[in-house]
Amino acid sequence: MRHSYSKSSKKPFGTYTAHSMFRSKYRYSQIEILNKPFYENLEYPLGSKQSLYAVISRSVYLNDRDRDAILEYAAKGNQVFISAEYVDAQLLDTLDLNVQYVAMNSLFQQVDTAGPMRQTSVTVHRQDSMKAASYGFFYLPFEAHFVRPDESNALVLGTNDEGSPNYISVVHGNGRFFFHLNPEAFSNYYLLSGQNKKYAEEVFSYLPAERKTVYWDDYYRIGRSPNKNFSLFDVFLENLILKWALLMSLLLLLLYIAFASKRRQRAIPIKPVNSNASISFVETIGRLYLQKKDNQNIAHKMTTYFLEHIRARYYLNTAHLNAEFFSSLSRKSGVDETEVKQFFQFIQQLQEESHEVTDTELLEYNNRMQQFFTNKYEIRSTRYG
Template identity: 30%
Template sequence: MKGYRRYIALIVLLFGALVLLEYFRPKQVDWSQTFSREDKIPYGTFALYELLPGLFPGQRIQPVREPVYTLLQDSTLHGNYVFVSKFFTADSLDIDRLLDFVARGNQVFIAAEEFTDELQDTLHFSTAFLNTTSPDSTAFFFTGQQQQVYTFPPNNNARFLRLEKPARYTVLGKNKAGLPNLARLPYGKGSFYLSSVPLAFSNYQLLTLNQSGYAATALSYLPVQPVLWDEYQNQGRPEDQSVFRVLMRHEPLTWAYYLALLTLALFLLFQSKRTQRVIPVLEPLRNTTLDFVQAISSLYFNQGSHKNIAEKKIAYFLEHLRLNYHIQTNEQDAELRERVISKSGASEELVGKLFNLIDSIHRSDALSDQTLLMLNSYLEEFHRQTSFGPQAPV
């Protein structure tokens, strides 16, 4: 272990240097569009969430980390349900709950660049990309306050709403190209508010561009009542925040994690070397069964007991048929031969020769070398043709 101390010290020193370098390095701006109330990055919604108590005085502001279907199973909930995300995703069950929630007299405000097909088909709208590079076209305003123009974050051309049934909608906001980007749709006793410019509600719009008036005015269309602020679209359920997800979200933690893995790999690489004497390899005990069989067979052969050898080989062959093919061998007649042929797959000619020779051996008093060799040849050929090989004697 003493020989590795210098390596361990070097690794610890490098790790400390990396931590200091990451700590004092100028922080890069994170331009991820998280729209999370917890993020103070440009495209988070921390600033807007802090403004909500002033926009809805005396009302409860409740962050939500549950799917729409799960949350709205409680039919006693009422208020304004606010979504701000890049993509609004919901299935048919979620949409049904939202429709029922609005029909009871509540409001749903959704700001997103893209919406799920189920909602678009139900409310008869879609979003489209404003294909222009002119900053004047992407600026926007409220239809009742055309003199107040808001600019969009640079390098982000705005989307607009394509309303399939415009008569049902009240257009509340447009871009300078004259296309709607904020609209109200009455439904039952409540209303849907749809916005195609979620970046207008981000920290960048409110703080860097100093245009918090747009978000405040857009949300002021909602009545003063409790607010359900959705975070499920942006962060998922609370239990989804695993340790590895947090590590991968922050670059310094990611590098620290990789460095820890590299350190562990180097430690295992050097420390796993053998540090004790080589253990001698013990030879396994040798199986002498075949030697015993060979010795016994040689004894019989040298004494000229060919008849005895043949009888034992025949008995072993019949036992082989009983064990592997489940054939009764008490009567060695034509029926036995047919069963052997059908179950073993051996040729009819071979089986006939083999059983004829067995009958001849049973009737004879002594055997010649040629007859014993012929029996052995027939048995070997039988085992080659069948799926079961010869079984070693016990």
Template identity: 30%
Template sequence: MKDFKLYIGIASALMLVYVIAQYNKPNPVNWSTTLYYNDKIPFGTFVLYDRLYDFFPDADVTRTNQSAYSVFSDTTMMPGNYLIIANNLELSKDDYAEMVKYISKGNSVFISVFDWGGMVTDTLKLNQSAEFGKKAVGVNFTNPKLKRAENYTFDKHITDQYFKKFDTTRATVIGQNSLGHANFISYTFGKGKLFLFANPQVFTNYSLLKPASADYAQKALSYLPAGVDNVYWDQYQNHDIPTDESPMRVFFQHAALQWAYYLALASMLLFVVYEIKRRQRIIPVVEPLKNSTLEFVTVVGKVYYEQRDNANIAAKKILYFSEHLRTVFNLKAGVYNQEFITPLANKTGIDLLFAGELVRHINYLLPQKHVTDRELIVLNQLIEKFYIQSGSHGK
């Protein structure tokens, strides 16, 4: 038995150690590329978004969650820099037209995505590729003021993407990799510029936490005007817009359906309340116990009345009266004679003459076999009078 308890103790201790180890085990690193502004995982953009004020110290940072057409066609849209850092880009003809109008007014748009699509690729004749199988593809700037003696290198194939094809007559190459392929180009529209960058992971948390990589990202964003009053961060292209996945979202998006839902809910509630009230088990009514004494007396009286045996009734009344004298006044009323009158009057406190009348009437009725109604009534009256004078009624 002791060995069994020892085994149980050792097993429990090992189980406790295992549970503690599992609880304190670090979570595995999430390497998915979300580019979400609020993600602190390696390939999120929390650091960049949080430090935008370092790049643009005088600007107000605003997140947008509408299509490019809706944003750029809004008359309240202020001048500034517009940033799109996403996994893919899909601009319609109207989106592209409104974006170009915004740029032409002297504003700047910076786009860095993996998958380029829509009117940008069609209009600007853009085609992207990657340096497959190459190791540590370096990148640098073409501007001598920004170019470093040694190329900037990134691990995990962050800078593999480049622009394989683009409209060289309109585009200006401002950055390229170590193989001479352009990864950073710009277009001029009116008074403003459009910047296209092929490596969005350069701006992720993983890259910005390294000094050399952060320096490269800062120089890339330095092409945007620093003295602007507004910086816009696009959430729409990266699908960072919080969406309601509830099945009820359709009802709450339309006022008519919303009111219909509320009415249906209220009706159901009223129905449930009504059904509960109607179908609840009826509490049985418990009738109080009836006092059947009066009924019993009535029945007994009717029996005696129908039999018309007055002598028997008189005998029972005299017997009950005698028992009353014995229990209440301690008088033995075996014989109702002349000698019994004085003790009866003295012990009960009744009038002596009345005592004599009561005793004589009882003494008269005892031997009778036939008693008239009148004689029975007189007996009852005398006994009731006795109870009143002696004050022993009900005792």
């Protein structure tokens, strides 16, 4: 089911309920909806003080200008609330924060689990002396959490059902950032389950009670790339030397087409491809496994081969599959970091003992692995990365 987090959507993973609660909290403030990148909103009206910027999205990725702008915005005394499954890594790194998105400790361990979905819950630390309440629903476990946020002078405001911090605040300049890693907790599906509306109220209670202006972001929610307006030709046109190099290359290409294209070459006979006995042997063994329907064993061998490929090609240690590993693999392979994490989540699911691997999943596994191997950025990144 699509996680739209749209303020006007009443579907399970829309945020109509959360947005209504937010407007109720700031009913005396001017509330504006933003539909442009953060940098383009900075001069006006986001340049003023005593305002709040809020975004609930699946992911928030920023380019350099947007990242600098949002840091400057907070430093001036404004507040920033971000609830997203994946937050821009460089923004977190600037604030000295580290996030562990996926628990991969069971990738090669046969763990007895009841399945990927279960009763999961979250908790907000109360500001009074009362005991914190736990709010839950039946969904995928909220595994994303901050790693040792106290070392970065961050204040832990909430935790997941494992007791790991998933909601924190950190001071920046004269303002403050609020980071929440489970946007599903603000979906209609979650807030309309039991007494879960109180969870959003407790989360929002840490935000300033009064703000002159409140901005609800609707740009990053759609999942736009931070480089949406970026063109490769912009790099050449902004640099005089590269611009002339491009023009000369185009001129030489036109000359080649005009003169060299008239050259004729005799037909080259087709040479039969030599047979490879090792490939035939592998195909025979593969058919034996398929006949036995031992999909679990095949998936395990594919995983072993895939990890060996990563170690041999990218020189990465696969013993600890954590956020640093995902970031390094994404940088060296050219594959988007979100896709890398999702692929390893899929691998983890296939490795679970209680999970019966179907033919469809096995075929999907093979196709996704091949797409990873043939990524168009892979050759470039392995040569220079």
